[in-house]
Amino acid sequence: MIDDTQLELRTVNVTRYVTPLREGGSLPAIAEADDGFLYVLKFRGAGQGVKALIAEIIGGEIARSLGFKVPEIVFANLDEAFGRTEPDEEIQDLLKASVGLNLALHYLSGAITFDPTVTKPGPLLSSQIVWLDCLLMNVDRTARNTNMLIWNKELWLIDHGAALYFHHSWHNWEEQAKKPFLLIKDHVLLSQATELDEVDAAFKTILTEERIRAIVDIVPDEWLTGEFDTSEEHREAYIQFLLTRIANSNIFVKEAQHARENFI
Known part of the structure; x- marks a missing residue:
């Protein structure tokens, strides 16, 4: 049991900076750390x-709390020396702008990209992942980019x-918390998600206020800047958004069920 x-x-x-992963605009990279x-x-x-790093922490650790397999997430310190030796100018600029605290996920060597035509997770697991992505308003679990590995x-x-x-613009975030997730219609596992009501009941008992607060508390104060007067206010807004969304989960569950009916 997680404390x-x-x-x-x-x-x-x-x-050691090993190699860039040229996926999207974020240019993540494979790197080696001092733990080997x-x-x-x-x-x-x-x-x-x-x-994006805040979303990675909150999304990844909520998923882990719900029992999903997620690579270990760590904070990663980047020394200013890395930017001096990189020959690629774009990567050099990225490294220079990222000196200090970053985020990293354990590299799953030999993992293969999930292919929905080959692997069928089944109704329960599919419903669990769909519920998670509705909660998180995750736009990036589509057939084109599943963000799942075997x-x-x-x-x-x-x-x-x-x-x-929603956190790219905090305008009306309280209302956003109660809205259905319309983009669930594009979810790669939606057609198999037949047990959403059962998953909803089970997951709401796991994601207590204490659990949500503990997860959001992981986010460093230095990353909580800009939209609020203090990092404490910023952190509390994330917590209240998630708690409101969980309390009103029937809204996004019904939307997912409706989207599935239209899909099939």
């Missing part, structure tokens, strides 16, 4: 800045940086 008061991420120091492991490194100096014959969820997209 809701003790959630924290390890911190590693990046020792390889990580997928996500930079705070990338296009969406720390908001590793050691098990399904792993990766890359939640596009979740919580």
Whole structure:
């Protein structure tokens, strides 16, 4: 059982920049850290800045709390020396803009991309993932980009940086928390998600206020800047958004069920 008061991420120091992963505009990279492991490194100096990293922490750790397999998420310190030796000017600029604290996920060596035509997760797991993505308003679990991997014959969820997209503009965030997630119609597993009501009842008992607060508390104060007077207010807004969304989950569950009926 996870202790809701003790959630924290390890911190590693990046020792070697291995290779960029040219996917989308964020230019994540494979890097080695001082613990000897390889990580997928996500930079705070990338296009969406720390908001994508905040979404990665909150989305990934909520998923882990619900029992999904998610690669370990760590904080990753990047030394200013990395930007000096990189020959690619675009990557050099990214490294220079990301000196300090970044985020990384354990690299699942040998994992293969989930293919919905090959692997059928089944009604329960499909419903669980659809529910999660409705909660997080995750726009990035489509057939074109599933953000799921098969590793050691098990399904792993990766890359939640596009979740919580409301936080790119905090306008009317209280109302956003109660809205259905209309883009669920494009979810790669929607057609198999036949057990949403059962999942809704089970997951709401797991995501207590204590659990949500513990997860959001992981986010560093230095990343909570801009929209609110203090980092405490900013953090509380994330917490209240998630708690409101969980309390009103019937709204997004009904939308997902309606989208599935139209799909099939």
